[in-house]
Amino acid sequence: MPVSAIRTITKNQNGVGAFILQCKRIDFHYCDWEGSSKGMRSFLRSRLADFARANPAIEINVSPRPRKQPILRGVYVNGRDKQICVRNMEPTQIIKKCELLRDASGEPLRRDTKPVKSINESVRGVWSPYHGAQFKI
Amino acid sequence: MNLPGSGILVRVSRSAEMDHVIAETATMRLVKMAVLAFQLAGCEYQPPVGDQTCLGYLPRVADSSQGTLHAPSSLQPQSSQRPIGFSPSSSSGRPPPSSPSPDDFAHLPSPPYNVARDSPRLAALHARLSLPTRFPVETLQRCLVDASADPSPDFNNASLALLGGDLLAYHVAEHVLCRYPRLPMAVLFAAQYAYVGPAVLSQLRQEWGVELAAAPGGEVDPGLLVALRVEPGTDLSRRVGTGRPNEEKHNWRRGMPSRIVYDDEFGDLKGRAASLVKSPPPGGSDGASTLPVSEPTPVTVEEASTSFVRAVVGAMYLHCGRISTLRFIYNHVLSRALDFSSLFSFTSPRRDLVRLCDREDFDPPVARLISETGRHSRHPVFVVGIYSGRDKLGEGAGGSLNEARTRAAVAALKGWYLYSPMEVTVPSSVEGSDKDKKWIPNYVDPGEVIV
Numbered sequence: 001m002p003v004s005a006i007r008t009i010t011k012n013q014n015g016v017g018a019f020i021l022q023c024k025r026i027d028f029h030y031c032d033w034e035g036s037s038k039g040m041r042s043f044l045r046s047r048l049a050d051f052a053r054a055n056p057a058i059e060i061n062v063s064p065r066p067r068k069q070p071i072l073r074g075v076y077v078n079g080r081d082k083q084i085c086v087r088n089m090e091p092t093q094i095i096k097k098c099e100l101l102r103d104a105s106g107e108p109l110r111r112d113t114k115p116v117k118s119i120n121e122s123v124r125g126v127w128s129p130y131h132g133a134q135f136k137i
Numbered sequence: 138m139n140l141p142g143s144g145i146l147v148r149v150s151r152s153a154e155m156d157h158v159i160a161e162t163a164t165m166r167l168v169k170m171a172v173l174a175f176q177l178a179g180c181e182y183q184p185p186v187g188d189q190t191c192l193g194y195l196p197r198v199a200d201s202s203q204g205t206l207h208a209p210s211s212l213q214p215q216s217s218q219r220p221i222g223f224s225p226s227s228s229s230g231r232p233p234p235s236s237p238s239p240d241d242f243a244h245l246p247s248p249p250y251n252v253a254r255d256s257p258r259l260a261a262l263h264a265r266l267s268l269p270t271r272f273p274v275e276t277l278q279r280c281l282v283d284a285s286a287d288p289s290p291d292f293n294n295a296s297l298a299l300l301g302g303d304l305l306a307y308h309v310a311e312h313v314l315c316r317y318p319r320l321p322m323a324v325l326f327a328a329q330y331a332y333v334g335p336a337v338l339s340q341l342r343q344e345w346g347v348e349l350a351a352a353p354g355g356e357v358d359p360g361l362l363v364a365l366r367v368e369p370g371t372d373l374s375r376r377v378g379t380g381r382p383n384e385e386k387h388n389w390r391r392g393m394p395s396r397i398v399y400d401d402e403f404g405d406l407k408g409r410a411a412s413l414v415k416s417p418p419p420g421g422s423d424g425a426s427t428l429p430v431s432e433p434t435p436v437t438v439e440e441a442s443t444s445f446v447r448a449v450v451g452a453m454y455l456h457c458g459r460i461s462t463l464r465f466i467y468n469h470v471l472s473r474a475l476d477f478s479s480l481f482s483f484t485s486p487r488r489d490l491v492r493l494c495d496r497e498d499f500d501p502p503v504a505r506l507i508s509e510t511g512r513h514s515r516h517p518v519f520v521v522g523i524y525s526g527r528d529k530l531g532e533g534a535g536g537s538l539n540e541a542r543t544r545a546a547v548a549a550l551k552g553w554y555l556y557s558p559m560e561v562t563v564p565s566s567v568e569g570s571d572k573d574k575k576w577i578p579n580y581v582d583p584g585e586v587i588v
Contacts, residue, residue: 002485002586003323003585004484005324005480005481010473011473011475012473017472018267020346021265024265056260057264058261059257059260130520130534
């Protein structure tokens with residue numbers, strides 16, 4: 001066997017080529033009666049259609065959740081979900097939360113200490129003490 | 138004893154009573170999903186009649202557009218064997234109900250085509266993949282029906298997946314071969330597997346946000362991938378129907394030339410797992426009843442995902458043409474990152490390098506020490522270069538002279554095999570009516586080093 005191969009798979013680079021929106025579904029839960037859902041009910045009547053039209057890649061489910069606080073639940077392609085309670089919020093605040101869910105990747109929030117990440121090899125290479133001009137005393 | 142310190146507090150007030158009454162008598166309705174599907178505007182393209190993607194949904198459009206489209210009934214799929222949802226052309230004569238319940242389709246093996254337009258999940262998938270409006274959601278729904286769920290070739294994705302699989306294999310092969318003309322055959326198979334193998338297509342299905350239905354049936358959401366899955370613990374190692382002459386000898390060695398002839402584009406065996414293929418009943422020589430066509434074979438999730446992604450590519454080719462398909466394959470498959478140098482595995486790189494230099498009439502390779510430190514210490518480092526005459530072929534660093542020399546030989550071999558021409562014209566880029574692009578022949582290599 002002169003040369004054999006190691007099987008691997010290609011790595012996704014979302015946005016290089018195709019971009020897939022990571023949020024695949026948003027569930028809107030509201031209560032018909034409670035005061036904390038007042039803003040949510042108004043949002044569902046007036047704003048939701050525009051939001052859905054602007055984001056066709058997101059499946060939108062609306063369902064009542066009687067006697068509970070209104071919540072938004074985003075489901076992501078990585079299998080995770082994100083819930084936001086929107087009790088006592090105005091429609092303008094709720095639409096901000098919807099945009100937050102839409103723009104999220106679904107990954108848990110974590111602090112990035114290194115701002116640049118890359119799968120590419122460094123162009124400059126790793127410094128080596130054995131190459132280049134040697135220091136002579 | 139309604140004193141503040143008694144621990145018993147009875148609130149008697151009119152507003153409290155009213156709140157209580159309202160809370161008790163709040164109108165309770167059944168919890169039901171309200172579905173908003175705004176995404177379907179502008180997707181009314183119908184494939185030509187007689188096209189193999191035509192699912193027989195032309196009459197529905199003809200009804201809505203006051204008879205401007207008339208499909209001859211002879212070109213419709215034969216729906217006599219099986220009712221296709223609530224087709225207006227069915228013999229029952231009653232008007233189609235506006236919103237049929239999913240339970241009406243429970244007797245079908247897969248969801249009927251005419252519920253595809255009512256599924257927000259399918260519409261969202263259509264938009265998420267940025268499919269053109271010429272790609273109908275009905276075809277997308279058909280792509281989601283695996284042959285294991287619905288054995289009828291009119292309704293499953295087998296034909297689309299066959300076409301899409303060939304397209305994917307061809308375009309990846311030309312992409313890899315033209316850019317890296319010296320890749321050995323094993324690495325070429327591995328590269329093909331890395332781009333369009335079942336593992337990566339299965340992952341692609343996940344990244345597209347497509348989920349699997351628990352079990353096939355007509356009542357499932359059309360946006361779910363429908364497949365009959367294998368039982369856990371099924372042995373999938375032995376395969377039958379591979380096309381190899383001695384396929385019952387499953388532990389025979391398979392060399393590279395025979396893989397090119399007999400096996401699939403990844404060098405893997407064709408055919409199905411032996412435990413899943415139903416053996417014909419003994420003495421079953423009674424003609425056509427023994428044909429294994431109507432018996433669905435269960436598949437793994439990986440196989441179902443593979444056929445779904447391939448079917449989307451095949452349907453893209455049929456509905457939207459070659460250019461759109463090329464762009465789709467580039468955007469979703471070829472734009473993924475792959476480090477080709479990580480695909481190699483050498484067992485005797487120094488010997489290979491000697492044979493290579495011999496074949497190419499280079500001077501025999503000589504390893505020379507370039508630099509070293511701490512030879513007698515706990516962690517010595519040696520930097521060794523491999524030279525052919527005055528040319529340095531490769532360089533490697535290691536903890537011993539032998540390791541550094543081997544690493545240098547591997548670097549030299551990878552430098553040879555991973556040669557990539559600056560200008561590449563892939564054959565598919567000059568096909569069609571694109572006259573301004575000129576065919577420039579590509580570099581063809583004599584092949585890998587035979588030891």
